[in-house]
Amino acid sequence: MTKILACIDGSAAAPAVCDAATWTSLRLDAPLTLLHVLDRSEYPVKGDLSGNIGLGSREHLLDELVSLDEKRGRLALEHGKHLLESAKIRAEENGAERINRLQRHGNLIETLQEMEPDTRLLVMGRQGEAHENSAHSIGSHLESVVRTLHRPILVVLPDFTQPRRFMIAFDGSSTAKKALEMVGSSPLLQGLDCHIVMVCNSTADTESELDAACNYLAEKDFNVIRTMLSGEIVQTLRDYQKEHGIDLMVMGAYGHSRIRQFLVGSNTTKMVSSSDIPLLLLR
Numbered sequence: 001m002t003k004i005l006a007c008i009d010g011s012a013a014a015p016a017v018c019d020a021a022t023w024t025s026l027r028l029d030a031p032l033t034l035l036h037v038l039d040r041s042e043y044p045v046k047g048d049l050s051g052n053i054g055l056g057s058r059e060h061l062l063d064e065l066v067s068l069d070e071k072r073g074r075l076a077l078e079h080g081k082h083l084l085e086s087a088k089i090r091a092e093e094n095g096a097e098r099i100n101r102l103q104r105h106g107n108l109i110e111t112l113q114e115m116e117p118d119t120r121l122l123v124m125g126r127q128g129e130a131h132e133n134s135a136h137s138i139g140s141h142l143e144s145v146v147r148t149l150h151r152p153i154l155v156v157l158p159d160f161t162q163p164r165r166f167m168i169a170f171d172g173s174s175t176a177k178k179a180l181e182m183v184g185s186s187p188l189l190q191g192l193d194c195h196i197v198m199v200c201n202s203t204a205d206t207e208s209e210l211d212a213a214c215n216y217l218a219e220k221d222f223n224v225i226r227t228m229l230s231g232e233i234v235q236t237l238r239d240y241q242k243e244h245g246i247d248l249m250v251m252g253a254y255g256h257s258r259i260r261q262f263l264v265g266s267n268t269t270k271m272v273s274s275s276d277i278p279l280l281l282l283r
Contacts, residue, residue: 003100004032005115006123007108008087010079013125016160018087020278021123022094023162024154027188030120031098034087036080037108038073077103108141109148116149121188123154126272142272146281152182153281155272163247163278165193169237171200172209179252179282180213184220189250194222197240199233234271241277250280 006021008014018034025032084101091099104111112122126142146153166189170176183189194217198210207228214226225244229236241249251271272279 002030002118002120004028004030004121004123005112005119006032006034006087007112007125008034008036008083009125010083011125011127012158013127013156014083014087015090016156016158017123017125018090019094020154020156020160022091022096023160024121024123024188025091025096025098028120028186031100032091032096033100033102033115034084034091035111035115036084036101036103037111038076038080038103038105039108077105109144112145112149116151119149119151121152121154122149123156126155126157150283152283155279155281157276157278160278161247163189163192165195165244165246166248166250166280167195167197167237167241167244167246168213168250169233169252170196170198170210170213172198172206172213173252175252175283177213177252179250180216182282183250184217184222189248190221192222192248193225195225195227195240195244195246197227197229197237199229199231199236201230202228234274237271238274246277248278248280249275250282252282 004021004025006017008017021032021034024030080103084103088099088101112119122145124142124145142155168176168180168183170180183194196210196213196217198206198213200206210226210228214224218224227240229240237249240246
């Protein structure tokens with residue numbers, strides 16, 4: 001786990017991915033790898049269009065289709081190289097020094113899994129090129145990536161700005177406690193105001209769990225703001241975020257309580273798609 005991995009494409013979120021990845025790279029003192037993947041399903045390495053020729057077609061049409069397909073692949077490859085070069089220049093302007101560019105031809109999920117052992121944190125946009133006209137849609141790969149990878153994932157929106165305060169959605173689960181430990185042991189969010197928010201019915205046990213969470217991060221020198229709320233989780237967290245000007249939401253993915261339900265079920269899509277700020281998903 002040594003590098004920050006940033007997924008670069010031609011979407012509107014790509015500059016924000018670059019900025020966020022640079023920010024994390026500097027905070028964690030980790031090298032930055034800019035990754036562009038040409039999906040083999042969209043850009044096959046070798047054209048095979050024989051199935052596209054119907055009755056009455058001439059052989060030279062097949063040759064022409066193959067030629068067009070190969071030309072399209074070459075252009076996409078060249079476009080990807082330009083995207084990586086532009087991202088590198090932007091990262092350098094933001095202060096990054098150790099930058100590597102990597103272009104792969106294949107499947108994004110498989111590529112990220114292959115690189116996972118050396119990945120400390122993954123940065124990617126909420127929407128790819130195919131979904132950027134829908135303000136609150138989620139890219140086709142994002143949910144699969146969140147479910148598959150076991151590394152922290154920073155999901156960003158266009159116009160990323162460096163966060164000044166962050167919020168942890170805490171539910172007392174083992175996953176949430178592990179997320180607390182990851183935050184406490186990492187320099188990534190040190191120095192930022194930390195809001196720990198629990199959305200549930202207040203009982204002696206839940207109050208005690210919330211106190212323990214706050215005390216843990218306070219002992220790690222975080223400035224902690226403690227909050228217990230009740231209500232529907234997604235809307236309550238969103239309202240709190242807006243009211244307090246939270247710049248970043250931290251969530252422990254794949255817990256086993258109400259938080260889990262909104263992370264792995266339909267509420268996952270709702271929370272990630274409706275958020276107006278970046279989300280750091282921890283496992």
